[in-house]
Amino acid sequence: MLSLRLTRGARPSVLLRRSLVTVAAAGASFLLLSALGFASGHPDDSQGAVGRLLWCLVPLAATVQLAIAVGRADPSTGPGPGFAAAGAGPARAALLAAVSMAASCALGGVLALLVFLDLRGDLGASWLDWAGSGAAGRQLGGGRPLPLAGTVTLLAVVPVVVGGACAAGLWPRRPRAVHQPIRGPRGARRPAAPARPTVVTGPVEPRPHHATSGLPWGIALTAAGLALQAYASGNAPPLPDALLAVPGRLGGNPPGVVGGWALAALGLVLAGPGLTHLCGRLLAAGRPGVLRLLAGRMLQQEAGLIGRPVGALCALAAAGCTVLELYGRASGPSGAHAFGPLTGLGAALVTLCAAATTLTAVVEARSARERTTAALVRLGAPTRLLRGAAALRATALLALLVPLVWVVAHLTAMPFHR
Numbered sequence: 001m002l003s004l005r006l007t008r009g010a011r012p013s014v015l016l017r018r019s020l021v022t023v024a025a026a027g028a029s030f031l032l033l034s035a036l037g038f039a040s041g042h043p044d045d046s047q048g049a050v051g052r053l054l055w056c057l058v059p060l061a062a063t064v065q066l067a068i069a070v071g072r073a074d075p076s077t078g079p080g081p082g083f084a085a086a087g088a089g090p091a092r093a094a095l096l097a098a099v100s101m102a103a104s105c106a107l108g109g110v111l112a113l114l115v116f117l118d119l120r121g122d123l124g125a126s127w128l129d130w131a132g133s134g135a136a137g138r139q140l141g142g143g144r145p146l147p148l149a150g151t152v153t154l155l156a157v158v159p160v161v162v163g164g165a166c167a168a169g170l171w172p173r174r175p176r177a178v179h180q181p182i183r184g185p186r187g188a189r190r191p192a193a194p195a196r197p198t199v200v201t202g203p204v205e206p207r208p209h210h211a212t213s214g215l216p217w218g219i220a221l222t223a224a225g226l227a228l229q230a231y232a233s234g235n236a237p238p239l240p241d242a243l244l245a246v247p248g249r250l251g252g253n254p255p256g257v258v259g260g261w262a263l264a265a266l267g268l269v270l271a272g273p274g275l276t277h278l279c280g281r282l283l284a285a286g287r288p289g290v291l292r293l294l295a296g297r298m299l300q301q302e303a304g305l306i307g308r309p310v311g312a313l314c315a316l317a318a319a320g321c322t323v324l325e326l327y328g329r330a331s332g333p334s335g336a337h338a339f340g341p342l343t344g345l346g347a348a349l350v351t352l353c354a355a356a357t358t359l360t361a362v363v364e365a366r367s368a369r370e371r372t373t374a375a376l377v378r379l380g381a382p383t384r385l386l387r388g389a390a391a392l393r394a395t396a397l398l399a400l401l402v403p404l405v406w407v408v409a410h411l412t413a414m415p416f417h418r
Helices: 002-008 012-041 046-055 057-073 081-085 090-120 135-139 148-170 208-235 255-283 290-301 303-334 341-368 370-378 383-416
Strands: none
Touching (some): 057 090, 208 255, 255 303, 290 383, 341 370
């Protein structure tokens, strides 16, 4: 009930972000239900059903990332004096945000179920069927009964996973106390009195000098993923007709290739904060002026907030370039191997989630530096300087990440150039 009251009094921007979570959850739930429909319509093709279900993990992960970003940036579920007066501390505020995101995902699951049943023809003639020939109903197992337990389980996957991930990501953490020795009057060292730990409300973002801790791991995972998919693609067909059937059968997808792509994408996500921090250090290197120094320091401070979404966007861009290149060579001038509707839905869903997560992180970073911006304005900094610093940050990130995305995409598609 409290979540509904907070939703009614939320600002339009907050409602828009929650609507995006609902749309993303609806898309992920629809893909899960489509895997169930395919399994019910093709009981002999168990490998194809499992492959479709496994491919749904990518849209599910993108939906979870978007829900965590929206829940962290939602001001209505953040800690404040009103919540403290009502007896809702940081832990209950995190649970409230998790429940709100789970409720939004449950609404998306209901919408996905209605569309799925309409496409199957269970609700009568479907006006959403592509090509108007009943292809959607046959692809989704139309005319075959759906198992009730499987349908309910798959519909509950997205809300349960999103709620648990939001609760874990927004749970208040107790920072590690640092004890410094105190020297006595004669230089003797005696232990300091233990400081009383304080509970940090809301998410704990990594400090600027901690943002680079994931960079070596990200580089190692990306290199390992590229090496694994290059080794596993040795027995792949020269023109990967079924290599990128998303969601589809695993018959034409060597597990090593899929695992290598997954490792490379995870490495780019882990390396995102370190790359953002490195970009800020390069901007502020040497003897920078006011503009470069301000842009570089802000990038270093915001690396923990925008680094992971930027890394996910880079992984998506690299995967998109690889897919377009492989599909273009496989289809040839005739354009034979076109993207299917479920493939397009999955790609659009992941793209929407990655872009919305990045924009949400940028808005959150802008809100986090409001006090700094106000202090600079009070000191006489012109508005042109602040806008120039923002433009310089975006340009520097693009100059660093665009070549990286091109290199990763080229190395991913290189084993198939034969």
